[in-house]
Amino acid sequence: MKHSTNQQTRRGRGPARRIGRTLAFVLPVVLVLSGTLAVTRVNWSGSTSGPVLTAADTSTSAGTPRAAKRAPQDLLRDQLLTELQEENPGVALTHLQQAVNGRPSLAKHCASIARALGQAAVRVYGPTRAQSYARPVCDTAFATGVAAAHT
Numbered sequence: 001m002k003h004s005t006n007q008q009t010r011r012g013r014g015p016a017r018r019i020g021r022t023l024a025f026v027l028p029v030v031l032v033l034s035g036t037l038a039v040t041r042v043n044w045s046g047s048t049s050g051p052v053l054t055a056a057d058t059s060t061s062a063g064t065p066r067a068a069k070r071a072p073q074d075l076l077r078d079q080l081l082t083e084l085q086e087e088n089p090g091v092a093l094t095h096l097q098q099a100v101n102g103r104p105s106l107a108k109h110c111a112s113i114a115r116a117l118g119q120a121a122v123r124v125y126g127p128t129r130a131q132s133y134a135r136p137v138c139d140t141a142f143a144t145g146v147a148a149a150h151t
Contacts, residue, residue: 122146
């Protein structure tokens with residue numbers, strides 16, 4: 001009797017073990033392929049096809065030889081400061097987040113750009129109204145800029 005119980009237990013493990021081994025092989029392959037497909041869908045060229053603002057976009061300072069030598073984060077900051085004055089800080093912060101998402105190399109400059117936007121917002125809108133535009137772009141750097149300009 002004991003012998004038949006052992007065979008049922010062994011048979012019960014067989015299909016589960018085969019399924020587990022199959023999943024152990026197939027799952028990493030699926031993850032690698034899906035990751036590869038995700039990377040191919042990212043716009044790595046730097047050109048934009050939509051409203052995303054990138055640091056490589058030099059339309060506001062085209063034609064000046066000095067603009068070509070400026071760092072991408074400086075161009076982006078200047079564009080966003082102009083946008084802050086023409087639109088509002090909310091639009092500038094949205095475009096900052098889109099630029100950082102589209103070009104991850106700008107992430108290390110995000111906080112300094114957001115602080116500069118906060119300081120400029122205080123000059124243009126005053127401290128109370130500027131603070132109303134604060135959002136968690138680059139942590140709390142915009143709010144820090146507002147506070148620094150207000151004190």
